[in-house]
Amino acid sequence: MAPGALVAQAVSAVPTYSPAPIPDTKLPRRNDQAPRSIFPDGIRTSGQHNPIYSQLKPYSEFPKEITGPTVWHKEDYEGQPERWVHRFSAEEVAELSATADAFIESGTPLTGITKSNFPLPILSQELTKIRSDLVDGKGFVLFKGFPADVWGPHKNAVAYMGLGTYLGYFVSQNGRGHVLGHVKDVGDDPSQIHRVRIYRTTARQFFHADDGDLVGLLCVHRALEGGESDIVSVHNVWNTLQREHPDVAELLTQPIWYFDRKGEVSEGQEEYTKQPVLYLEPGGKGRLYSKWDPYYVRSLTRFSDKGIIPPLSHAQVRALTILEETCQRLALHMVLEVGDIQFVSNCHLLHARTAYKDYPAPAPRRHLLRLWLSTPEIEGGWTLPFHDSKELKRGGIQVNDNPPVCPLDAE
Numbered sequence: 001m002a003p004g005a006l007v008a009q010a011v012s013a014v015p016t017y018s019p020a021p022i023p024d025t026k027l028p029r030r031n032d033q034a035p036r037s038i039f040p041d042g043i044r045t046s047g048q049h050n051p052i053y054s055q056l057k058p059y060s061e062f063p064k065e066i067t068g069p070t071v072w073h074k075e076d077y078e079g080q081p082e083r084w085v086h087r088f089s090a091e092e093v094a095e096l097s098a099t100a101d102a103f104i105e106s107g108t109p110l111t112g113i114t115k116s117n118f119p120l121p122i123l124s125q126e127l128t129k130i131r132s133d134l135v136d137g138k139g140f141v142l143f144k145g146f147p148a149d150v151w152g153p154h155k156n157a158v159a160y161m162g163l164g165t166y167l168g169y170f171v172s173q174n175g176r177g178h179v180l181g182h183v184k185d186v187g188d189d190p191s192q193i194h195r196v197r198i199y200r201t202t203a204r205q206f207f208h209a210d211d212g213d214l215v216g217l218l219c220v221h222r223a224l225e226g227g228e229s230d231i232v233s234v235h236n237v238w239n240t241l242q243r244e245h246p247d248v249a250e251l252l253t254q255p256i257w258y259f260d261r262k263g264e265v266s267e268g269q270e271e272y273t274k275q276p277v278l279y280l281e282p283g284g285k286g287r288l289y290s291k292w293d294p295y296y297v298r299s300l301t302r303f304s305d306k307g308i309i310p311p312l313s314h315a316q317v318r319a320l321t322i323l324e325e326t327c328q329r330l331a332l333h334m335v336l337e338v339g340d341i342q343f344v345s346n347c348h349l350l351h352a353r354t355a356y357k358d359y360p361a362p363a364p365r366r367h368l369l370r371l372w373l374s375t376p377e378i379e380g381g382w383t384l385p386f387h388d389s390k391e392l393k394r395g396g397i398q399v400n401d402n403p404p405v406c407p408l409d410a411e
């Protein structure tokens, strides 16, 4: 979960409290005012939105069992990397390298990178198939052999983002509008979950989804120990809950869950959203998808203690516990080496990360470069949260003149 919306915000159908006014100096600009010199085709932001409640489907319309390639079991893939790993060939690396060099030479800002100015005639054939599998299939892939330790920060960023253009549309990852993020321990205190985003710590991340339809992670430096990845098919989790805990499944479909915006709040917004955990696409293929992160649900005691919002009920605490346990039981484990890129669907997969320990200084800390990508064909997905099916750029966060690519050697 991450920053909030500004444009096309739906009118909430539930009683809300009035958020405190934001000082003028911090007023965000609207996303349609984003400088075109930075975003040639408009601002690309992520956000946390309330759903349009009238479009939510009742539990009775949810499927009892989901079938098809999005429902997978870890046994389908454990010990069979050939089913989910794509190792870049020498020819593909050479193409990626040459295209990245030409892009750098052109002087185009990184945020202006598109398929048309980052041609990959060879690799794109494979990427088209992989994208289809990410959106409508098993929902994950691991690339191997990206020469991250050879190319250096700038070329890594260009080649990685260029690759990303073949999979989705960049959205921002925080209130500063960064579309290329650093996943790295910056010394934040993970116990301060109301204001700290866990990706900036070494703490365990429980099963969750990020704020774009797809998330990519390029491993630049590994940890000394830990920091390993788990992924799970939400559709398998759903089927399992239907068999074992249908009451939990039902509770997760109800719009009773408050999610923290962790201070990344746009003008006029509340500090939180209220939504279900599991949705049905209102149109499209009618697929089930999830929006979940327990840290963002548990961090709201500063409001529930004051009676502004209700605290989590016993039934909700039980549901989130069972959800986590079910995910852990069904998950596929993977380890990212330097030069690996993992892409995962946030719509029908949840992912987790084990806690980790870095190498002692001066060795580099664990470092992943992150992309959040929108895939507009998923109606109501992370980047089209029921607001305006013609609006491909998700809501608005603070749009300013800060570099939208986080400085590559920063944080």
Ligand SMILES: [Fe+2]
Pocket: 208, 209, 210, 215, 351
């Ligand atoms: Fe994540």
